[in-house]
Every structure is written in C-alpha cells, then in structure tokens.
Amino acid sequence: MTHTTIGQDSRQGQPDEALLEHGYNFAFLDEQTKRMVxxxxxxxIAIPGYQVPFASREMPMPYGWGTGGIQLTASxxxxxxxxxxxxxxxxxxxxxxxxxxxxxxxxxVSTTENTQEATLIQTRHRIPEETLSKDHILVYQxxxxxxxxxxxxxxxxxxxxxxxxxxxxxxVKLYEDIAHHGxxxxxxxxxxxxxxxxxxxxxxxxxxxxxxxxNCPALQVFGAGREQRIYAIPPYTKxxxxxFEDHPFTVxxxxxxxxxxxxDESYLDxxxxxxxxxxMFVCSDSDYCRKRLEAGHxxxxxxxxxxxxxxxSVEVANA
Amino acid sequence: xxxxQDVPQPAPADNASPSSVxxxxxxxxxxxxxxxxxxxxxxxxxxxxxGCLNVSFDLYPGEIIGIxxxxxxxxxxxxxxxxxxxxxxxxxxxYQQQSKERCDIHAAPEHLRRMLMRTEWGYVHQNPxxxxxxxxxxxxxxxxxxxxxxxRHYGNIRSKASSWLERVExxxxxxxxxxxxxxxxxQQRLQIARxxxxxxxxxxxxxxxxxxxxxxxxxxxxxxxxxxxxxxxAVVIVTHDLAVARILAHRLMVMKGGxxxxxxxxxxxxxxxxxxxxxxxxxxxxxx
Numbered sequence: 304m305t306h307t308t309i310g311q312d313s314r315q316g317q318p319d320e321a322l323l324e325h326g327y328n329f330a331f332l333d334e335q336t337k338r339m340v341x342x343x344x345x346x347x348i349a350i351p352g353y354q355v356p357f358a359s360r361e362m363p364m365p366y367g368w369g370t371g372g373i374q375l376t377a378s379x380x381x382x383x384x385x386x387x388x389x390x391x392x393x394x395x396x397x398x399x400x401x402x403x404x405x406x407x408x409x410x411x412v413s414t415t416e417n418t419q420e421a422t423l424i425q426t427r428h429r430i431p432e433e434t435l436s437k438d439h440i441l442v443y444q445x446x447x448x449x450x451x452x453x454x455x456x457x458x459x460x461x462x463x464x465x466x467x468x469x470x471x472x473x474x475v476k477l478y479e480d481i482a483h484h485g486x487x488x489x490x491x492x493x494x495x496x497x498x499x500x501x502x503x504x505x506x507x508x509x510x511x512x513x514x515x516x517x518n519c520p521a522l523q524v525f526g527a528g529r530e531q532r533i534y535a536i537p538p539y540t541k542x543x544x545x546x547f548e549d550h551p552f553t554v555x556x557x558x559x560x561x562x563x564x565x566x567d568e569s570y571l572d573x574x575x576x577x578x579x580x581x582x583m584f585v586c587s588d589s590d591y592c593r594k595r596l597e598a599g600h601x602x603x604x605x606x607x608x609x610x611x612x613x614x615x616s617v618e619v620a621n622a
Numbered sequence: 623x624x625x626x627q628d629v630p631q632p633a634p635a636d637n638a639s640p641s642s643v644x645x646x647x648x649x650x651x652x653x654x655x656x657x658x659x660x661x662x663x664x665x666x667x668x669x670x671x672x673g674c675l676n677v678s679f680d681l682y683p684g685e686i687i688g689i690x691x692x693x694x695x696x697x698x699x700x701x702x703x704x705x706x707x708x709x710x711x712x713x714x715x716x717y718q719q720q721s722k723e724r725c726d727i728h729a730a731p732e733h734l735r736r737m738l739m740r741t742e743w744g745y746v747h748q749n750p751x752x753x754x755x756x757x758x759x760x761x762x763x764x765x766x767x768x769x770x771x772x773x774r775h776y777g778n779i780r781s782k783a784s785s786w787l788e789r790v791e792x793x794x795x796x797x798x799x800x801x802x803x804x805x806x807x808x809q810q811r812l813q814i815a816r817x818x819x820x821x822x823x824x825x826x827x828x829x830x831x832x833x834x835x836x837x838x839x840x841x842x843x844x845x846x847x848x849x850x851x852x853x854x855x856a857v858v859i860v861t862h863d864l865a866v867a868r869i870l871a872h873r874l875m876v877m878k879g880g881x882x883x884x885x886x887x888x889x890x891x892x893x894x895x896x897x898x899x900x901x902x903x904x905x906x907x908x909x910x
Contacts, residue, residue, distance in 0.1 A: 454755070454757075454758075463732075463736075466733075467732070467736060467737075469740075471740075471766060471767070471769040471770025472755075472766065472769075474774070475758055475765065475766050475769055478758075478765055478769065478776065479758050481776055482759055482761055482780075482798045483759075546774075547774055547775060547776040548774050548776075549775055549776050549777050550776050
C-alpha cells in the first residue's frame with residue numbers, strides 16, 4: 304500500500320515495450336519538444352512569476368485535464384525519478400490515476416503515493432500537506448495563468464501591465480470582494496506577488512495552500528497547456544498573498560476535524576453522506592490522512608469501524 | 623521623435639498661431655509661470671490625409687481651453703495626440719510634471735506616459751462606458767486610481783470613494799452597485815469622480831455632455847465648472863456644442879478641416895467671430 308511501484312523491476316525507467324515498437328520516445332514527447340519546454344522552464348525560473356510563452360503541443364487528452372502539467376512533467380522526468388500525481392490532494396481520483404498510468408507506460412519510472420518518497424509531484428489544485436524539501440519538484444496544472452484576466456480581457460494590455468508593474472487592478476478585485484461580502488471572499492486561485500515583482504496566479508489551489516509557497520525549498524513550476532504559458536517559483540522565493548492593511552490575508556479554517564484521522568490542521572473536504580443532511584469532513588490529501596491513520600490517529604468515523612480498520616477506512620476515503 | 627525640420631510643414635493659416643493669444647489674458651501665463659502643456663507644430667496624417675495640421679498652443683495651470691468645430695474637423699484627433707493616446711506625425715507635446723520637470727510626452731518612455739495618465743491626468747470619454755470599469759462597483763471604480771498608486775487601506779479607500787460620490791451628487795447607497803445600473807448622467811458623473819480622485823492637474827474631455835438630455839447636461843456643466851474651479855484644474859475640452867464651450871472654456875480654438883481657423887478668448891471668438899466658418903458656426907445656434 305505504501306509504495307505502489309507498478310513498473311517492472313527489470314524494466315525500471317524503460318517505457319512499455321509495445322510503445323517503443325510504435326516509435327514512441329521516453330516520456331511521450333520527442334526530444335526537440337522537451338528541449339523547447341525546458342528552455343521555457345529555465346527562463347521561467349530565471350524570472351520568478353513571469354509567464355513564459357511556449358509552443359504547447361497537442362497531448363493525448365483534452366485541454367483542461369492537465370496538458371500543461373503533463374508537458375512539464377514529461378520534459379523534466381528522468382529514469383531515476385519517483386513520480387506522484389495528485390488531483391485535489393487525492394492520489395486515487397480519475398485524473399491522478401490516468402496521468403500516473405500514462406507516465407508508467409511511457410517512462411516506466413517508479414510511482415508512489417508517498418509525498419516524502421516522491422521526487423516529482425504533479426498536482427492539480429492542491430499542495431501536499433507534508434512539508435516539501437529541496438529534493439521535490441512540484442508541477443502544477445494551470446487552467447488560466449493570467450491573474451489580471453478577470454479585470455482586463457486584452458492580452459496586449461495585461462502584458463503591458465506586467466511589464467510596467469501596474470497592479471492596482473488586482474486590489475480592485477479584492478476591494479470588490481470586501482464591498483460585497485465583508486471580507487476577501489476569494490478562496491482559491493488567490494493572487495500572489497512573487498519576489499516583490501510579478502503578480503502570479505497560483506493555479507486554483509485553495510488559499511489555504513498559499514503560505515506553503517512562500518520560501519518553499521522545492522522548485523515549483525506551472526504549466527498551462529491551452530494558454531501556452533509556463534511560469535515558476537524558484538526555491539526559497541518570497542511569495543506574498545495580496546491583501547489590504549485593514550483586511551489581512553487569512554486562510555480557511557474549519558470547526559470540524561478530519562473524521563478519519565482527526566487532523567485539525569489539514570485542508571478538509573466536505574462529503575455529503577445521505578439525504579438526511581449527514582456529512583463528514585476528511586483530509587483532501589489522501590496520503591497525509593493515510594499516514595496519520597497508520598500512525599494510530601483516529602477520528603470520529605474511524606472508530607465505528609474499529610473491527611477492520613484498514614479496509615473500511617480506505618473505502619471511505621475512496622468515497 | 624520626428625524632427626519638424628525634416629519635412630516641409632504646411633504654412634499655418636493666418637490666425638492659427640494661438641499661442642500669442644495667451645498674453646491677452648492677464649489671468650494666465652504670467653512671465654514667471656511656465657505653461658503646463660505646450661503643443662508645438664502638431665500634425666497627424668492618416669496616410670495622405672491630415673487629421674490635424676500644424677496646431678500649436680500653450681495651456682497654463684488652471685486654464686480651460688475649448689476645441690470646437692463640426693464633426694470630422696480633427697478635434698478628437700488633436701485631443702488624442704495631445705493626451706498621448708495617439709502618436710502625432712510631426713510636432714511635440716511638452717508637459718510640465720508636478721516635480722517641475724518638463725517632458726516630451728511622445729518621446730517619454732511608455733511607463734511614464736501611462737503613469738501620468740492615471741495620476742496627474744484624467745480623460746473623460748464621451749461614452750462613460752469607455753472610461754469606466756463596468757464589471758466592478760462604483761466604489762471600486764473610484765478607488766482604482768488610489769490602489770494604483772499604492773493605497774492599501776480598504777477603509778481609507780472606501781471613505782475617499784464615498785466622499786467623491788457625494789461631491790458628484792451620487793447617493794451613498796449606490797456605492798456598491800455596478801455602473802451599468804446607473805443612468806447616463808450618473809455614469810458620466812461617476813467617470814468624472816473616478817478621474818478626479820487622484821487630484822490630477824490636467825483633464826482631457828471629449829464631448830463630456832454628448833448624449834445627455836438638456837437638463838442633465840446643465841447640471842453636469844454646473845458640477846464640472848464648480849469642480850474645475852475648486853481644484854484649479856487645467857482642462858482641454860473638445861465639444862461641438864458652443865454653449866458648453868461658452869460656459870466652461872476660457873479660450874477657444876475653432877477647427878475646420880484639421881486646421882485651427884480662429885482662436886482667442888471665448889467671449890471674443892463667440893461675440894465677434896472673424897473667420898467665416900466661425901461666423902457660420904455661431905449663427906447656426908438654434909435660438910429658442
């Protein structure tokens with residue numbers, strides 16, 4: 304359970320033979336494309352938060368499923384890498400499973416659900432709960448890379464605004480939130496300023512995860528396939544979430560704790576159980592929750608199933 | 623920038639050197655005071671056609687200059703060139719910044735021009751929808767310039783926005799409404815407030831009363847005159863409505879076919895028009 308290596312031991316780091324026969328390259332993309340993506344990525348790392356255009360390729364999946372993230376992963380991944388893929392924090396959802404098996408077939412690298420074990424983590428809409436180290440690279444899937452888009456629909460204009468650091472309109476958006484809701488109601492894709500310069504969309508992660516980006520030892524790269532942009536936060540970079548002096552940035556908090564592992568410091572998903580209004584809250588990071596269960600932590604719902612704890616808790620987590 | 627000497631310039635019309643007129647007006651342009659805006663030999667060609675031809679004038683702080691003429695006479699081209707929105711074919715526009723530093727608007731780097739646009743200048747569009755951010759509330763529209771220059775205190779921004787709403791006679795309770803729910807007159811007043819909140823020194827207005835009914839026009843003009851006098855603003859106002867020009871402008875430039883055919887003090891031009899086109903314009907006002 305802990306280490307779900309599916310690639311055959313003898314063929315570690317080798318793509319599926321059937322694919323090789325069809326002329327597919329390691330990690331699907333051809334070497335020229337990888338070079339192009341890597342060049343864009345290096346530029347992105349050199350200018351933290353700046354959106355670098357790149358010639359995004361057609362991928363064997365629809366836009367919106369993470370084509371940008373996949374191209375980044377395919378260009379970065381090496382034979383020794385251990386890959387983890389999560390979708391909304393979970394390793395077992397459709398998107399995560401499909402992308403993981405895609406890379407298993409096309410690269411043969413080891414995969415894992417364990418955050419600490421992974422060297423390369425492709426993620427959709429979450430940052431793992433466990434602290435990341437300098438040995439991690441985090442690849443984000445991004446639908447709309449332009450944080451100013453909501454205020455300014457013209458691409459030519461937003462580029463100028465970035466170039467001249469004209470970021471007043473970002474606060475107009477936050478102002479609107481406070482005027483209508485009494486507090487900053489933006490709860491995901493919360494705009495951040497990187498290294499006191501570029502304003503960047505952190506992709507639709509909950510703002511709960513924004514503080515994790517600040518001064519993070521891991522390299523964070525962002526890929527938007529349809530919008531053809533790559534951007535990055537180098538390790539140990541200042542990431543500031545925008546706010547007002549009298550309405551400082553805050554993250555979500557819950558009155559409940561995780562029903563399975565009892566964690567009171569993780570990001571919780573609400574799951575509706577029946578038509579009687581019963582609901583439960585569970586950690587959105589399935590790996591974090593599982594590790595806590597294994598370490599003996601319990602929550603309200605895990606006790607009921609104390610007879611066969613492991614099987615049932617996994618079933619609930621899958622629900 | 624283009625050098626004026628490079629290309630032969632069309633000879634200016636006889637009375638098209640309005641800069642001489644400033645000395646007539648004792649109120650402005652005293653010897654030690656520098657003009658806020660100097661326009662020199664400004665021409666804009668669209669291919670072979672000239673949008674405006676060899677226009678020169680000085681504008682002093684607190685002065686209001688009106689540009690009148692029929693549609694197609696080059697008023698808007700001239701205004702766009704002066705305000706840096708359009709780059710002229712020949713000529714220069716020099717602006718004296720708050721820091722007393724003089725800069726050539728079209729030779730200056732883009733970021734400076736854009737910075738002036740949202741701090742020391744204002745631009746009031748004929749259609750308020752062009753000048754407003756339509757997907758955010760009235761309060762946010764007014765607050766945008768403040769946030770643009772780095773104001774980061776929500777309470778202060780809001781109180782400033784609310785005091786400006788009051789100054790332009792919009793009810794406080796409409797502060798969180800979208801501009802599209804406002805009437806035309808209110809939208810225009812909101813646009814004015816949005817421009818004036820940064821305490822600009824120079825305002826460009828393109829037919830600010832166009833499309834408003836007469837009573838709303840009168841109220842808006844009244845308000846404008848009051849605000850402009852209060853804040854000591856310099857204004858370049860483009861209009862085809864001589865009544866608007868008479869009420870607001872200290873000086874007038876009459877344009878026809880891209881050329882300034884007559885210029886001078888407003889009363890002088892309107893009461894004693896010399897050029898035949900001005901005479902036609904003045905006599906064509908409907909007398910009710």
